[in-house]
Amino acid sequence: MGRGQSVVVVVLALVALLAVLGLALDGTNVYRARRILQNAADKGALAGSLLIARNRGIVEITRGQVWGEVSRYVRMNGGNPDKAVAYLVVNEDCDGQVEEDPTDGVDNDGDGVLDEDPGSFGNPDLRMDASNIAITGVVPIDRSVEGVWVTTTGDVTVLFGGFLRRTSETVRARARADIRAVGGIPPGQGVAPIAVHYEVVRRARRGDTITVWDGYNYQVTLTTSGGSSTNYGEPSNPYSGWLNLGWIHNAERETFENREVDQSPGTNELRRWFSQGSPQSVYAGPISEPPNPPSTRGDFIFGDPGIRTTVLHEIRRLIGRTFLFIVYDRWHTRNDLNQMFPTHGDFPEKIFFHAIGFVAVTVTDVRSGGAVKYVRGTFQSFTTAGSAIPGRGLACDDMMARTVSLVE
């Protein structure tokens, strides 16, 4: 090898080395930036939706407050709010009907029309960013807002991208968090073994009073804050139920928590469940309205119509406490369930309430003696951690216990 030739070899080799090393370093940097931005977008969307969920139906909040929360969480998680944009997710089908899952093609409310996914991404009327919020920040958030989209953008300096004549790479991340009826409540979280038909909840507003009667034709009375009362239910079609949470069927969770076993709970256990919350998890399924066939997803909990007298005494000691009542859409006989789940063994001789959500009620009054007994309470607003699965709950509803979680 002649004098100076090795220099050429070394230079060529170093160029190749730097190029591959650069690819690895720049690639790692871009992925790292992407991860940080995705985290910032996730947290911003969750924070914005949570602010709406916790206040909707209680106090009025504005777009400015939502943007303030989104930008704060984007900044805290490494994003730049000046390069972030948020859009409100709006459900234009706030007809008080049942929520539908646009992806499963099931017409839950039986109106012949499939509700569309309230996407709203890219709609300039729903846009919030650092520049326009000074003008649009005063616009109030109404009941139709069901979530928040957030996009975050960042530029990553690429040290070795100079080989490709690039000095920086633009990275984007997008997230959407929705507010929906909560899909499941874990043990000990305040679920009371009382079921209420969703027709009652559909018409309720925060502050309205619910009275669940015993020995009074299984009726439920809803009294608005204005004082007008409506009765629901009759002996052949109870609108409330006392649930023996010792036996729960769920086609997706047959062996979960050993719930599908008749545990024959005694009075003391029922009392304990009331004072300490359900010992079992309870999972809601999608609502299904006639003429649609009943939903087969979610918990089918066996119980009796009305409310059990023996523990009304226990509830009297707990006046002032807030419970989660289980909301159901239909009840089924053993024969119904045998037909709905033909591969399952024979079901016990009981009626089964199909859980579709939860509603928070603060107990204000109990009458546990005499021919007519009742438990009375006030509807509250309730937001908890959980999964937001499309198709649960009522469209744009403020009463069903709700949760916020990422859906995109």
Added chain:
Amino acid sequence: MVEMALSITLFVFLLLGLVEAGRYAFLLGSLANAAREGARYAVVHPYAATSEIIDRVRQSVAGMNRDQLTISVPNPPRLPGTYVTVAVSYPFRSVLGPVLSGTVWGISTMRVP
């Protein structure tokens, strides 16, 4: 001359080793990112089909032959409170031979809310 030949050989091997290490690091980062993208998609879409998540993972990798990816994803429904683990692997074949070759993994676990 002999010294030069020996040192050049050593140098080239060292150089190729560094290049391969860089390529390995890039694959590692890309697979970790793809697994994370897949796991995130799986937990925010608990009823999404396995094929959708696999597509998501495939779209997230760069600089490799997607047909050689092996992707493992749990089947739906992915129930609330459970954990989803997405694992992606890719055969790494070094130009330096089988000693430095093997399988590169990217694994991500997330909890379904």
